[in-house]
Every structure is written in C-alpha cells, then in structure tokens.
Amino acid sequence: MLEKILPLVEPRHVLVLHCRGISGDSGAEAYLLLLHYVKKAVPEDQRIYLHCFNGDSYVCEQWSSAFRNLYFGFTSMAAGFTPPQVRALKWINHERVLLETDAPYFNRSGHKWCAPNQLYWTAEAVAKHLSYTAESLLNATVTNAQRLFRH
Numbered sequence: 001m002l003e004k005i006l007p008l009v010e011p012r013h014v015l016v017l018h019c020r021g022i023s024g025d026s027g028a029e030a031y032l033l034l035l036h037y038v039k040k041a042v043p044e045d046q047r048i049y050l051h052c053f054n055g056d057s058y059v060c061e062q063w064s065s066a067f068r069n070l071y072f073g074f075t076s077m078a079a080g081f082t083p084p085q086v087r088a089l090k091w092i093n094h095e096r097v098l099l100e101t102d103a104p105y106f107n108r109s110g111h112k113w114c115a116p117n118q119l120y121w122t123a124e125a126v127a128k129h130l131s132y133t134a135e136s137l138l139n140a141t142v143t144n145a146q147r148l149f150r151h
Contacts, residue, residue: 002034006041014148015042018051031059039066047148049073051100056084057091064092071148073098076118079125086129094130098148099123099141 009015019034021027038048044067053072055063063070072092081089089097099122123134123141130137 002037003041006038009042009046011043011046014047014049016049016051020052020054027055028059031055032062035063035066045069047071049098049148052077054081054085055088057088060088060091064096069148071096071098071144073100074122074126075100076122076125078122078129081129089126089129094132094140095144095147097126097137097141098144099126099138 006015015038017034017038019027019031021030042048046067047069048063048067049071050063051073052075054077060072074089074097078085078089099119101119101122119138120134123138126132127134127137132140
C-alpha cells in the first residue's frame, strides 16, 4: 500500500507517519522497514512528521540522516519510556520536537479519555527527560509546529 500512496506525496505536503512495532518490541524493525519505503518514494527535503514517536537512538539517527526536514511527535507515553527511548528523546534536536495528545488515546490515570486540552501532561512527561520546564517546551514546540506546517 505504501508503494502506491507515497508517490502521491508532493513537496507542499507534510507526510505524517505513525509507526509501531508489535507489543513488547522496540519497534526498530518496523521503523526501519518504513524508512526503506519512504526513502524510495520521497525526496530528502520532504517535510515528515513521525507521529507518536517511541523509537530508539538508532532509529532517530537513521531517519534523521535520510530526511533533513524531519520532526518527531511525542505523547504522554514518554512518561513510561525505557532508557533507550529516553536516550533517543535526548538525542533529537529540540527544534524537531513536537508534543501531541493523540486524543482520545493515552488517557491519564483517573480520567476516562484524553483530550487536546490535556497537552500540558504531555509537556510534563517529555520535559522530565530533558532540561526544560513544561512551559518552555510548550513554547518551543509551537515554533517547531509553525516551521513544519509553515504558518
């Protein structure tokens, strides 16, 4: 399916990709297989957004070396990142980090669902791994999103 869809991506588009491995897996194989297909179909300057990213540093390096306009989205799932995922988060240039709730998924304990107005929880989850406050991370990611989506 990717081989049919990816050639339709134009430079004006932002290619948003959501990738997951199987439960209990790091997802590296899935991310690298996806990278293989994307590299064949889109130019290296294509704007790409890896939505709900949860890969490791190796995956980050491979994707970042292939695409210079690559952004990584993180959800509150970052609160439970493994050490390799935390290393990846720290490795990513702060100008390429985006925050997302992926509502209605990733609800916080004690809540029935997640909503976009709960983005602060994501900022807290990601900021705890970086030398940022949640507020400064939110401000930085607004700028990053504007750059990605060219507002």
